[in-house]
Amino acid sequence: MTGTTPPQDLDRPHDLVGVGIGPFNLSLAALADGVPGPLAATFFEQRPAFHWHPGLLIEGATLQVPFLADLVTLADPASRWSFLNYLKGRERLFPFYFAERFHIQRAEYDAYCRWAAERIPGLHFGHQVDSVRWNPERRLFEVDFTQLDQDGEAAALGRAYTRHVVLGVGTEPYVPEPLRPLAQAPGVPVLHSADYLAHREELLAAGHVTVIGSGQSGAEVFLDLLRARPAGAERITWLTRTEAFAPMEYSKLGLEHFTPDYTRYFHGLSEQARGELLPRQWQLHKGIDAETIAAVHDELYRRTLHGGWPDAVLTPGVRVRTAGRVATTQVELHLEHVRQGTRSRLTTDAVVLATGYRERPVDRMLAGLDPYLRHDAEGRARIDEHYRLVLDPSVTGAVFVQNAERHTHGVGAPDLGLAAWRSAVILNAVTGKEPYPLPRRTAFTSFGLEAREAPGIPAQGRKLTPLVQQ
Numbered sequence: 001m002t003g004t005t006p007p008q009d010l011d012r013p014h015d016l017v018g019v020g021i022g023p024f025n026l027s028l029a030a031l032a033d034g035v036p037g038p039l040a041a042t043f044f045e046q047r048p049a050f051h052w053h054p055g056l057l058i059e060g061a062t063l064q065v066p067f068l069a070d071l072v073t074l075a076d077p078a079s080r081w082s083f084l085n086y087l088k089g090r091e092r093l094f095p096f097y098f099a100e101r102f103h104i105q106r107a108e109y110d111a112y113c114r115w116a117a118e119r120i121p122g123l124h125f126g127h128q129v130d131s132v133r134w135n136p137e138r139r140l141f142e143v144d145f146t147q148l149d150q151d152g153e154a155a156a157l158g159r160a161y162t163r164h165v166v167l168g169v170g171t172e173p174y175v176p177e178p179l180r181p182l183a184q185a186p187g188v189p190v191l192h193s194a195d196y197l198a199h200r201e202e203l204l205a206a207g208h209v210t211v212i213g214s215g216q217s218g219a220e221v222f223l224d225l226l227r228a229r230p231a232g233a234e235r236i237t238w239l240t241r242t243e244a245f246a247p248m249e250y251s252k253l254g255l256e257h258f259t260p261d262y263t264r265y266f267h268g269l270s271e272q273a274r275g276e277l278l279p280r281q282w283q284l285h286k287g288i289d290a291e292t293i294a295a296v297h298d299e300l301y302r303r304t305l306h307g308g309w310p311d312a313v314l315t316p317g318v319r320v321r322t323a324g325r326v327a328t329t330q331v332e333l334h335l336e337h338v339r340q341g342t343r344s345r346l347t348t349d350a351v352v353l354a355t356g357y358r359e360r361p362v363d364r365m366l367a368g369l370d371p372y373l374r375h376d377a378e379g380r381a382r383i384d385e386h387y388r389l390v391l392d393p394s395v396t397g398a399v400f401v402q403n404a405e406r407h408t409h410g411v412g413a414p415d416l417g418l419a420a421w422r423s424a425v426i427l428n429a430v431t432g433k434e435p436y437p438l439p440r441r442t443a444f445t446s447f448g449l450e451a452r453e454a455p456g457i458p459a460q461g462r463k464l465t466p467l468v469q470q
Contacts, residue, residue, distance in 0.1 A: 014040040016430055017143050017162040019129045019365070021045035023052060023416060024402035025168030026113060027071040028423040029120045030081035034072075035427060035435045042160060044145055046128035048152075050117035052110040055195045056217060058224050062103045064216060064248070064289055065417045071116060075420035075436050081120065086112045127158075132165055133368030134395050141165050141397055164430050168402040169365075171357035171414070178323050179212075179353060188331050190323075193217045193354040196224075204228055206350040207235060210333065213354030214240030214316065216248070219288040221352050223296050226312060231303045237313040237346060239335070244316050245296075248287030256443040257284055258412045260421055265447035266410035267385050271376050274407060284411050286356070323351075359404050369399070376407075383408040386429045387422060400426050 016032065018025040021043050032041040068074060070083035079085070083104075087093045117123060126148045133142045140161045149155040173192035175183045182190040189206070191199055193213070203209055203225065211222045222238045229236065238245075249255075256262060266274060303310040315337075322334040326347055333346045366373070374382045374390040381401075382390035387409075389399045402422065406413040424436035 012040070012161075013138075013140055014042055014160060014162040016041040016164045016166060017141070017160050018043035018166045018168055019132070019143070020167065020169040021047075021050060021117065021123055021125065022168055022170040022403075023071070023113060024170075024419050024422070025166060026050070026117055026120070026123075027419040028166060028168070028402070028426060029123060030071045030079065030116060031075060031420065031423045031427055031436065032122075033081070033120055034076060034079055035431060039427075039431070042122045042162075043124065044127040044129050044143070044160075045123070045125050046148065048126050048148075048150070050114050050125070052113055053106070053194065054110070055197045056193060056220070057107045057110060057197065058220050059107075061106045061220050062291075063106055063109050063416070064103070065415065066102045067104045069415075069417040069419065070112065072420050074417070075424040081116050083112050086115050089115075129365060131364075131368055132366055132399070134372060134397070135161075136394065139396050141399075163397045164400065165397070166400040166402060166426060167362060167404060169360045169362060170403065172360045173353075174356050174358045175353055176320065176355055178320050179351070182323055182325065182331060182351070183353070187328055188325060189350040190331060191352060193221050193352055194357075196221055196352060200224075203350050203352065208237070208348045209235065209350045209352065210237045210239065210331075210346065210348040211352045211354060212239050212320065213356065214238075214242045214245050214288070215286045215354060215356060216288050216292065217356075218352075218354030219245070219292045219296060221354055223292065223299065226296070226299050226310075232308060232311060234303075234311045236311075237348065238315070239318045239320075240316050241319045241338070242282075242286075242316055243339075245293065245314065246283055246287045247290050247293055249284045250289065253445060254284065256445045257281070257410070258415050258417050259442040260418070260439065261441065261443040261445070262447055263409050263412050263418070264385065267408055268448070271378075274410075275378070278406065278411070281411050285415070359406075362404075366399075378407075380407055387426055388429070398429070400429075402426075 016039070018028060018041070025043055029041065029043050032039055067083050072079035072081045073083065084093065087096050128146045128148055129143060130146055131144045135142050138161065140163060143160045143162060143165065145158050145160070146154050147156040147158060173194045175192060179190060182188070183192070189199055189202055209225055211218055218238065218240065222236065225236055226234055269277070300310055300312065317339050318335050318337050320333050321336050324332055326332045330347050330349055331351055333348065334343070335346055336343050372392040372395050376382050383401060383405045384390055387400045387402070387405060389401060391399065403414050412418045421438070424438060428434050428436060428438070
């Protein structure tokens with residue numbers, strides 16, 4: 001028998017309760033559905049349905065990972081929840097074959113995930129998890145939740161008991177401090193790129209638009225606005241704190257930073273070494289893909305064909321010091337060029353903040369576990385190599401995390417390409433078996449002079465002989 005617990009069966013103890021249903025816990029649910037033997041797994045999500053970055057499903061925008069980075073393929077290519085099986089069921093497999101697209105559009109990835117979310121058993125949308133506690137008498141976790149009605153209001157309270165918990169609550173848009181009061185107030189549009197499509201018509205009608213942030217989202221928003229505004233009257237400014245509108249590292253060996261081998265290497269570094277390394281790796285995940293950079297330049301160049309330059313300003317190395325309203329219709333940004341040490345003002349009619357995302361805080365949800373949690377020198381949760389929060393030994397269950405472990409596992413934590421592998425690691429740990437055998441080696445690069453072996457997986461390749469001082 002395979003499969004997860006039916007949705008109505010919440011009273012008996014579960015093997016696994018997932019909190020949040022984004023791509024990562026959706027991957028876990030898909031792979032859990034294929035574990036041999038009954039695995040009692042249930043997942044809760046407060047939203048009424050699955051949606052993946054709906055505000056950034058800009059026409060033509062593609063994923064930055066290949067289609068093989070779906071929910072399951074890199075752990076179980078034969079799974080019925082693969083992207084290729086989704087295409088087959090839609091009778092689109094041959095068209096996809098002839099399209100020869102390795103990177104699919106974001107809208108198609110969203111549609112694929114929604115297809116899976118509507119069919120994978122054990123998923124509960126409209127359920128908000130309020131708290132997670134350890135019950136030492138029952139030796140189980142208690143997960144309290146609120147069932148929401150169609151308007152998002154509380155309809156009923158419930159509790160599930162489980163041996164293990166997986167937190168996959170995702171991230172939330174980050175708004176820099178100087179712009180938070182404006183983003184929270186009505187009137188002049190100051191919004192995060194996560195809400196771009198919902199305000200696109202308003203932005204196109206604005207006299208002047210400023211985009212802040214140099215990552216992929218900033219580039220896509222700038223390009224979309226540029227294409228839609230009239231030549232010679234674009235009136236767009238693009239600002240970023242980084243030194244350049246830089247391409248993302250996408251070389252073959254560079255991509256090996258998103259392999260299990262690198263993840264194990266990074267986890268084995270000292271806390272200090274990890275903290276020093278992460279900020280220097282921004283171009284691995286915060287740059288712009290080369291095709292988008294080329295498209296921006298091509299569009300700007302096209303607008304010079306009949307003489308003149310487009311009314312677009314692209315300036316890196318700039319930070320926003322403060323911001324405020326001018327009357328009720330405009331925003332004034334106080335800018336500083338970090339290298340020049342110069343300051344200026346910019347008056348604009350709308351601001352789009354492509355300023356990234358931060359891990360969604362779970363302190364309130366996990367307040368009942370606080371006495372059991374172990375923290376590092378920076379006060380962050382300690383996370384072991386199996387993605388488990390390090391808890392007091394008296395807790396016999398485990399709390400796993402998804403996309404909350406960049407400080408312990410490196411830049412691959414939010415990467416879709418590692419989703420299926422991480423889900424397999426978690427399920428292997430939950431079952432105490434190996435329903436998903438893990439690869440022995442995943443990179444040509446040997447990270448470090450001492451190979452760090454994965455639990456239960458022998459190291460590959462020739463070992464280096466350590467130097468000995470005479």
